[in-house]
Amino acid sequence: MQAATEKITVGSQVWVADPSVAWIDGEMLKIDGTEAEIRTSDGKKVSCSYAPISIFILSTNFTISSEKKAGCQLCACKLIEFMDAIQSFNQFQLLTSLTFRHIYNVVTKLSKVYPKEMDYPDGGVDDMTKLSYLHEPGVLHNLAIRYERDKLYTYTGNILIAVNPFQSLPHLYDAHMMEKYKGAEFGDLSPHVFAIAEIAFREMVNGGKSNSILVSGESGAGKTETTKMLMRYLAHVGGHKGTEGRTVEQQVLESNPVLEAFGNAKTVRNNNSSRFGKFVEIQFDKRGRISGAAIRTYLLERSRVCQISDPERNYHCFYLLCAAPPEEVKKYKLGDPTSFHYLNQSNCYELVGVNDAHDYLATRRAMDTIGISQKEQDAIFRVVASILHLGNLEFAKGEEIDSAILKDEKSKFHLQVTAELLMCDLHALEDSLLKRLMVTPEEVIKRSLDPQGATFSRDSLAKTLYSRLFDW
Incomplete structure (x- = not known):
């Protein structure tokens, strides 16, 4: 990003970097070679924690209380010198009043200064190609102005930028809104995720070629929800009746809660963060009706199965199963x-506004809709429960050197339950955790593992089980 320095003169309105709000606007006071002096429009937004070498405090006034009622004024003092000056007044007791003037001068490199849009609409622009200066502060300012007016979407050409509102806005995505964008030309209506889905759908139908929509962004940006809205719109415009009373679009949409239950988790930034990548392919016939779908997943965060930290959670499915109806909890010994x-x-353990017991039943219904049989569902949740029991195994030193055994009766109980849920031999499972096989051309060697090695083996098995289940 290059600053348009040739357009900046003394008196110009500009943007300058700020540590607390990213960018702050101001007026160019002085240009001296490659240096510029700028007065910010709102001094309160310039923190005294700004780099001391680049901030000067001019006419900063402060008073101190003492027996002598001394008053002092400090002018043109660097921040670090100012702090030293404060310390030198300890002999007059503690400072009881410290007052700053609220207009500061910031000195920064001219290459870090950007011109500010002058003829700017109050509500921002809906397409940022209309901006005279398409630089970072200009883009962020435009997005902020629109967001404050509940306008979450903004175009940059044929790219849609979405700002996550972190709240439910059903009126923005209801059937009426979908009908409004159905058949509309791109740009005729306000920027919206439905407009992107509509143009991709029309290009596919009219051109007879596949189209792709790339949803990208950092963690917490709203990629999961945006993808769901795209799928909802495509299901709306391309829906038709399927077999066995289930519509094809229902089956496509109900894949979302299933994937979220097993692939999403609470993170620091997001209560429903996807911990995997996915490629969703929705298939249409020649008349533009949905005929099927395929979902490919990538890069599941396997480590989360065994290791989490505050204030995050493991994958949703573990908590859903623990909140299942009593007979289910009893069956899986949870x-x-x-x-x-x-x-x-x-x-x-719990999320605000989320009912895990309700979501468990919703997930089971979604599984029914997409065609997962009751027998398969039981097998899925047996694996989920077995992983929880597996994680409760603890190991102690065995009698032999560098060997391990199950620590106590509690661990033996969880091992037995794990074997029952996985429908495998108890002794074979125990042996696989406590020993390692080394295969040579001549023979197969079993080597005992110490407690640390057995714990690592336990976690590796848990991660493999979950990863294979998710891939299935």
């Missing part, structure tokens, strides 16, 4: 999430 090692590493 209990409170606090009793499982893979969940109690964090103190976050």
